[in-house]
Amino acid sequence: MDKDVKKEVTKLQELTYELKVEHAMTREVITVTPQATMAEFREILRTHRISGTPVLEDGQLVGIVSIEDLIKALANGEIGAAVGEKMTLGVKTLYTDEPLVHAVGKFARFGCGRFPVVNRHKELVGIVTQGDIMRAVLRELEIDYREEEIHRYRASHIFEDIVADETALVFGYRVMGKDFSTAGEASSSLKTTLSRLGIAPPVIRRVAIATYEAEINIVLYTDGGEIVAEVRPEQIHIEAIDGGPGIPDIEQAMQPGFSTAPEWVREMGFGAGMGLNNIQACADVMKLESAVGVGTHLDIIIYLDEKGRA
Amino acid sequence: MKLQEIATTLDLTVRAAPDKLDMEVTGGYASDLLSCVLAKAQKGNLWVTLQAHPNIVAVATLLELAGVVVTEGRELDPSTVKKANEKGLPIFTTSHATFTIVGELAKLGVAGVD
Numbered sequence: 001m002d003k004d005v006k007k008e009v010t011k012l013q014e015l016t017y018e019l020k021v022e023h024a025m026t027r028e029v030i031t032v033t034p035q036a037t038m039a040e041f042r043e044i045l046r047t048h049r050i051s052g053t054p055v056l057e058d059g060q061l062v063g064i065v066s067i068e069d070l071i072k073a074l075a076n077g078e079i080g081a082a083v084g085e086k087m088t089l090g091v092k093t094l095y096t097d098e099p100l101v102h103a104v105g106k107f108a109r110f111g112c113g114r115f116p117v118v119n120r121h122k123e124l125v126g127i128v129t130q131g132d133i134m135r136a137v138l139r140e141l142e143i144d145y146r147e148e149e150i151h152r153y154r155a156s157h158i159f160e161d162i163v164a165d166e167t168a169l170v171f172g173y174r175v176m177g178k179d180f181s182t183a184g185e186a187s188s189s190l191k192t193t194l195s196r197l198g199i200a201p202p203v204i205r206r207v208a209i210a211t212y213e214a215e216i217n218i219v220l221y222t223d224g225g226e227i228v229a230e231v232r233p234e235q236i237h238i239e240a241i242d243g244g245p246g247i248p249d250i251e252q253a254m255q256p257g258f259s260t261a262p263e264w265v266r267e268m269g270f271g272a273g274m275g276l277n278n279i280q281a282c283a284d285v286m287k288l289e290s291a292v293g294v295g296t297h298l299d300i301i302i303y304l305d306e307k308g309r310a
Numbered sequence: 311m312k313l314q315e316i317a318t319t320l321d322l323t324v325r326a327a328p329d330k331l332d333m334e335v336t337g338g339y340a341s342d343l344l345s346c347v348l349a350k351a352q353k354g355n356l357w358v359t360l361q362a363h364p365n366i367v368a369v370a371t372l373l374e375l376a377g378v379v380v381t382e383g384r385e386l387d388p389s390t391v392k393k394a395n396e397k398g399l400p401i402f403t404t405s406h407a408t409f410t411i412v413g414e415l416a417k418l419g420v421a422g423v424d
Contacts, residue, residue: 181389208372209349209372269343272346
């Protein structure tokens with residue numbers, strides 16, 4: 001979940017760079033000639049339920065005329081005047097191959113409702129409003145969302161799709177010692193992976209808590225190590241392995257509240273002497289082996305029953 | 311009760327993920343010991359703590375908590391705010407003490423989880 005949120009924000013920005021104006025524009029453009037009267041223009045707006053059109057003369061874009069020009073003409077009693085007299089000249093346009101982010105910028109800068117879109121030969125090929133941009137981005141987001149759903153669906157059926165006498169998926173994560181800035185990333189990544197595999201949320205929660213505590217122990221007390229998770233249809237086996245210093249007395253270490261953490265670590269809320277107990281509470285099987293000067297090897301097994309899989 | 315209502319009522323300062331305040335709060339938990347939080351806090355809970363370092367984000371997102379209230383005017387590490395925004399985790403600060411905030415939350419009907 002948490003990763004998706006990040007994706008949404010940057011994804012939106014990414015899309016405005018990725019998508020071109022031609023992806024958002026309307027291709028059927030209603031136009032008027034400069035010779036048409038404002039009264040005729042009013043009828044065009046009414047028939048097509050639009051609020052403005054580009055003005056074309058011999059296929060060339062010469063101006064743009066909007067409902068505001070019509071209102072002004074009405075107020076001045078000039079409804080019979082030619083569009084060519086009332087239109088706005090010097091029309092700002094967008095190119096078909098410009099990224100949408102340019103369009104967004106131009107809408108903000110010029111405050112107009114629509115931009116005619118021209119190709120590189122300056123021929124009018126479409127028109128784009130802010131609403132068109134919004135719809136194009138939403139459409140693209142929906143496609144992405146569906147792809148993520150398919151992604152999840154495929155991952156969650158992987159065990160059924162693989163033909164083997166025994167199946168195991170193994171995920172490995174390196175954990176940096178003494179590096180608090182990345183602490184928790186291994187367990188967070190594992191959690192995302194398990195959720196994609198369709199493991200039930202209560203099981204994921206137990207795995208995530210146990211793995212986080214194991215990861216924090218590696219960060220706090222060692223120079224680094226690794227966490228390996230082996231997922232089988234019937235169980236998840238997590239191993240946390242480090243290269244020392246090792247635990248002199250495991251029985252003592254397992255006592256709730258026993259901790260060798262230095263004061264500054266405790267001040268951060270770590271080292272309360274509850275980590276291993278938390279792991280034990282989450283695990284169906286827990287095995288802790290350690291040799292001073294060699295390292296520590298922690299095995300955690302959490303069973304998956306029928307309910308454990310989605 | 312939604313995070314937004316709680317933040318407004320208790321006059322909490324929103325420091326991260328202001329777009330995630332429509333989360334429903336399922337209860338509350340207060341502790342400065344991360345292992346206790348991991349053991350007890352439930353999904354959707356609001357966590358009240360003195361800790362302000364980036365690991366509170368890891369703990370809170372792991373448990374899918376609704377948000378974190380950092381008390382007693384503790385200044386957040388810049389990396390805490392950055393991480394929380396990345397993960398979409400609302401973090402609030404307040405000058406009040408944890409006890410006061412928990413008391414106010416209880417008055418609003420936010421219950422403990424044990």
